[in-house]
Amino acid sequence: MKRDYYEVLGVGKAASADEIKKAYRTIAKENHPDMKPGDKEAEERFKEATEAYAVLSNPEKRAKYDQFGHQGVDFNGQGGGFGGFDFNEFADFGFGDIFDLLFGGGGRGTRQRGPARGADLRYDLSITLEEAAFGTRKEIEVSLSETCPECRGSGAAAGTHPVTCTACQGSGQVRMVQRTPFGQVTTARPCPTCGGQGTIISSPCAKCNGKGKVRAMKSIEVNIPEGSEEGLSLRFGGKGEAGEKGGTPGDLYVVLIIQKHEFFERRGNDIYCEVPITFVQAALGDEMDVPTLHGTTKMKIPEGTQTAKVFRLRDKGVPYRRGSGHGDQYVRVVVATPTKLTDKQKELLKEFGNITTLSQQMGKKTIWDKVKENFKDALG
CATH class of the missing domain: 1.10.287.110 (DnaJ domain)
Structure with missing residues (x-):
């Protein structure tokens, strides 16, 4: 059943x-x-x-x-x-x-017996943030295969040439009959004698050992555009591996890896950084020099600036790769607490504390100030 x-x-x-x-x-x-x-x-x-x-x-x-x-x-x-x-x-x-x-x-x-395009290559190039921002030129060394100069890619020694495979008569395939549940089916497979090439090299080229290609180091100049971002892939046509049997070479793809900066952090085309300021600068205000990708610039610190305040410097970021203009730079200030004070300095700070309210020192109203405001009549 x-x-x-x-x-x-x-x-x-x-x-x-x-x-x-x-x-x-x-x-x-x-x-x-x-x-x-x-x-x-x-x-x-x-x-x-x-x-x-x-x-x-x-x-x-x-x-x-x-x-x-x-x-x-x-x-x-x-x-x-x-x-x-x-x-x-x-x-x-x-x-x-x-x-x-x-x-x-x-x-x-079955291997392709005619011309075949060469393989593409990838090269990871490490650059600085400044190089990515403003562009630069780099020369790199790439290991790749190129057409053998001795045999010009034929694989045969000078004065000789590949001969037609007698096993497959140059077709690169041998046919066989397979018995299947559907009847007899004729199939074609790569010729085992010539490996599907259709030709046999009796006298291989000594330089490439019959492969038709040799390894070489190539020097390539890379033009990095301004505003380049992490992972940007730059294509160089025809700079990859050599082709087979006269086929065109592959392409080279240079992928940019941007090194971490010790001071700046990039987010898109904007730059972020953190700058310390003194207690006096924060309290009285100041104008200070701030580093940017474009050089040092002046930044005004208003009187009573609190720690973690962020200031914006227009057009001090990374240039746009497409179009004109730049991103901005954002500066976060951190008020530094003085250390290793002298006796005189400590005495002056104590005097300052005695004549300054807590809300003045904190730069904002304290909880106690709010309580006193809400219950002013009750507390007298």
């Missing part, structure tokens, strides 16, 4: 077409005769799953099966390569999928 097709594939009756297809591929790959030669149980599981997929992957047949069961899709007497199935039942897989399914993807392993 046949098992339920949904049970065979391990899916529910509401399974989508993609879920059914995925389930079948998994079972077929695990139990295909090429994967488990001589395993009769695996072969039966493969046939059973294939029969189930042939029905459930076809909307019309699936509807009949859901309504009438196995009797609605009886394949007896229909002919065909396997259990009455037509190879077209699996057309939705596409030829590449069927090839991968039946032969483990070998058909897609």
Whole structure:
């Protein structure tokens, strides 16, 4: 007695077409005769799953099966390569999928015999915040492969040239006939003699050992634009690995890594920093020199400035990479408490404290000041 097709594939009756297809591929790959030669149980599981997929992957047949069961899709007497199935039942897989399914993807392993583009390269370049902000030029050394100057990429020694592979007659492929549940299928795989190249090098080039490429160090000048940000990728066309058989070189991508600054912090195009000020500067006010990416500039400290106050210096940030103008710089001041005071200084501070209210010293009303205001009459 046949098992339920949904049970065979391990899916529910509401399974989508993609879920059914995925389930079948998994079972077929695990139990295909090429994967488990001589395993009769695996072969039966493969046939059973294939029969189930042939029905459930076809909307019309699936509807009949859901309504009438196995009797609605009886394949007896229909002919065909396997259990009455037509190879077209699996057309939705596409030829590449069927090839991968039946032969483990070998058909897609054939190497490209014509010109092939070279691989791209990545180079991480560390720069300072100032270099990122205002732009600069850097010269870097990149290790890459280039076309062998001796054989010009052919891989053959001077005076010789690659010869046509006699095993595959230059096609780079050998054909074989595979027995499948669908009948005989002719497949093509890379020629083992020439590795899919179609040619054989009998006298390899001594410089590149027949590879057609050699390693080299190349010096490349990198122009870093102003306003560059962390992770910016600069593309240099044709500066990557050499191509195969006359193919174009790949590209070089220089990725910028910005070093941490000891004083400034960058957020977008704005710059943030922290500057200490004295108690006297905070209390009486002052004008002080503040460092910026653009050089030292004057910043006014108003009388009675509190610690953690943030001041904005317009246009003192990083230039915009696109368009004109600059970001701003934000300066957070921190009032420093004096240490190692002399006796005279301590005496003056005590005198200052005696003649100064707590709210004056704190720079704001204290809780006690607010209580006295609210209960002024009651406290007299």
